[in-house]
Amino acid sequence: xxxxxxxxxxxxxxxxxxxxxxxxxxxxxxxxxxxxxxxxxxxxxxxxxxxxxxxxxxxxxxxxxxxxxxxxxxxxxxxxxxxxxxxxxxxxxxxxxxxxxxxxxxxxxxxxxxxxxxxxxxxxxxxxxxxxxxxxxxxxxxxxxxxxxxxxxxxxxxxxxxxxxxxxxxxxxxxxxxxxxxxxxxxxxxxxxxxxxxxxxxxxxxxxxxxxxxxxxxxxxxxxxxxxxxxxxxxxxxxxxxxxxxxxxxxxxxxxxxxxxxxxxxxxxxxxxxxxxxxxxxxxxxxxxxxxxxxxxxxxxxxxxxxxxxxxxxxxxxxxxxxxxxxxxxxxxxxxxxxx
Ligand SMILES: Nc1ncnc2c1ncn2[C@@H]1O[C@H](COP(=O)(O)OP(=O)(O)OP(=O)(O)O)[C@@H](O)[C@H]1O
Ligand SMILES: [Mg+2]
Numbered sequence: 001x002x003x004x005x006x007x008x009x010x011x012x013x014x015x016x017x018x019x020x021x022x023x024x025x026x027x028x029x030x031x032x033x034x035x036x037x038x039x040x041x042x043x044x045x046x047x048x049x050x051x052x053x054x055x056x057x058x059x060x061x062x063x064x065x066x067x068x069x070x071x072x073x074x075x076x077x078x079x080x081x082x083x084x085x086x087x088x089x090x091x092x093x094x095x096x097x098x099x100x101x102x103x104x105x106x107x108x109x110x111x112x113x114x115x116x117x118x119x120x121x122x123x124x125x126x127x128x129x130x131x132x133x134x135x136x137x138x139x140x141x142x143x144x145x146x147x148x149x150x151x152x153x154x155x156x157x158x159x160x161x162x163x164x165x166x167x168x169x170x171x172x173x174x175x176x177x178x179x180x181x182x183x184x185x186x187x188x189x190x191x192x193x194x195x196x197x198x199x200x201x202x203x204x205x206x207x208x209x210x211x212x213x214x215x216x217x218x219x220x221x222x223x224x225x226x227x228x229x230x231x232x233x234x235x236x237x238x239x240x241x242x243x244x245x246x247x248x249x250x251x252x253x254x255x256x257x258x259x260x261x262x263x264x265x266x267x268x269x270x271x272x273x274x275x276x277x278x279x280x281x282x283x284x285x286x287x288x289x290x291x292x293x294x295x296x297x298x299x300x301x302x303x304x305x306x307x308x309x310x311x312x313x314x315x316x317x318x319x320x321x322x323x324x325x326x327x328x329x330x331x332x333x334x335x336x337x338x339x340x
Contacts, residue, residue: 011256014097014164014165014252015165015166015205015245015250016159016160016162016166016168016203016205017167017168017203017205017245018168018170018200018207019168019169019170019207019209020169020170020171020172020193020207021173021208021209021210022171022172022173022211023171025209025211026209027209028052028053028056029056029059030167030209030240030241031043031045031101031167031242032045032052032056032062032064033061033062033241033243034099034101034241034242035063035064035099036062037243038096039247040096040098040099040165041090041095041096041097041099042063042064042065042090042098042099043063043098043099043101044065044067044083044099044100045064045065045066045067045101046069046076046080046083047066047103048076048107050104050107050169052103053066053103054066064101067079067083073112073115074292074294074332076108076111076155077151077155077158077293080292081158081292081293081296084100084158084162084163086098087162087164090164091163091164094255096254097163097164098164098165099166100159100166100167101166101167101168102168104169104170104171104195105169105170105195105196105199106170108152108195108196109152109194109196112148112149112151112152112196113148115151115334116140116147119144119147120138120139120140121138125139126139149196151331152196154289154290156196156198157290158292160202165252168199168203170193170194171193171194172191172193172194172208173191173192174190174191175190175191175192176188176189177189177190178190200218204220204221205217205221205250206218206219206220208234214237214240215237215238216234216237217234217235217245218234220250222249237249278312278313278314278317279312280313281307281321284304285321285324287299287303288300288328289324289328291328293332294329294333297325297332300321300325301325304322
């Protein structure tokens with residue numbers, strides 16, 4: 001196969017900003033304040049277990065809309081997907097960027113952890129343990145953690161390819177550092193961002209807020225505001241606002257900014273002897289993996305028959321896609337129940 005390449009564009013992509021810090025350090029306030037900026041379009045606010053969204057609507061100039069959801073994973077993912085489509089429309093129409101605020105991603109990962117825990121309670125081994133001792137620890141097996149991580153990844157991929165600005169918050173604080181056996185080490189502290197362990201990796205800009213010191217840009221993937229890791233100390237930014245960060249420090253230009261090009265690796269499920277899927281079957285599987293609601297899954301389902309009739313996929317492939325859609329549908333439904 002010939003080498004396939006392209007030149008990098010050098011364009012600043014839309015940022016995915018992580019704002020983390022202790023209690024009352026100004027995380028939610030900063031998000032509400034950004035919505036007042038003339039440089040941004042409509043801001044959508046997804047509140048997860050924080051409850052600050054209503055109150056901060058009173059901040060002068062703040063103009064954001066609170067996303068309504070019922071707390072279930074399916075509803076949350078579905079709303080994010082809707083906002084993403086609106087952001088795409090606004091970007092294509094040349095309107096100012098849509099902003100999505102998620103306050104907080106700590107609560108998002110807590111929800112997925114609880115989902116894994118609730119599912120684990122139903123397992124035969126845990127049921128047996130609980131019958132013997134109702135206060136026994138429920139053990140969450142690796143496959144359940146993998147499902148929770150898969151859900152988290154699906155959300156993160158949507159955020160990382162959002163055609164506008166995304167700001168997510170998380171709790172962050174100093175904790176006693178632990179030695180290898182999990183015992184606290186006296187007099188030594190580590191800083192911990194609460195949420196999925198890859199949250200800071202996935203963000204393109206990472207900002208720490210604190211009640212004690214000025215905001216600090218801990219790290220940024222940026223040519224313009226880049227901080228040389230291990231060389232430059234993170235710089236306190238007393239002038240910090242999200243508007244300053246996006247438009248002055250990162251030099252994001254709404255006219256040319258684009259979604260960061262992210263080709264996610266696709267693990268697939270092909271057999272090792274190289275029996276490859278047809279292009280259409282691969283496409284249907286990818287669509288199913290990306291579906292965030294049962295309606296979207298059904299849309300993929302409805303494509304199986306025509307693809308089979310049109311001989312774009314084999315009968316085996318049709319079975320495989322159907323099985324995967326059923327599994328994903330069950331996951332979505334289980335999440336709806338677990339969170340209800
Ligand atoms: N930039 C600011 N200008 C003026 N007041 C601010 C600013 N940032 C924060 N505050 C004050 O600090 C309070 C707490 O801020 P905020 O609710 O944003 O913190 P938080 O980090 O989201 O806290 P929590 O962890 O409880 O969600 C605000 O209600 C406001 O009174
Ligand atoms: Mg808050």
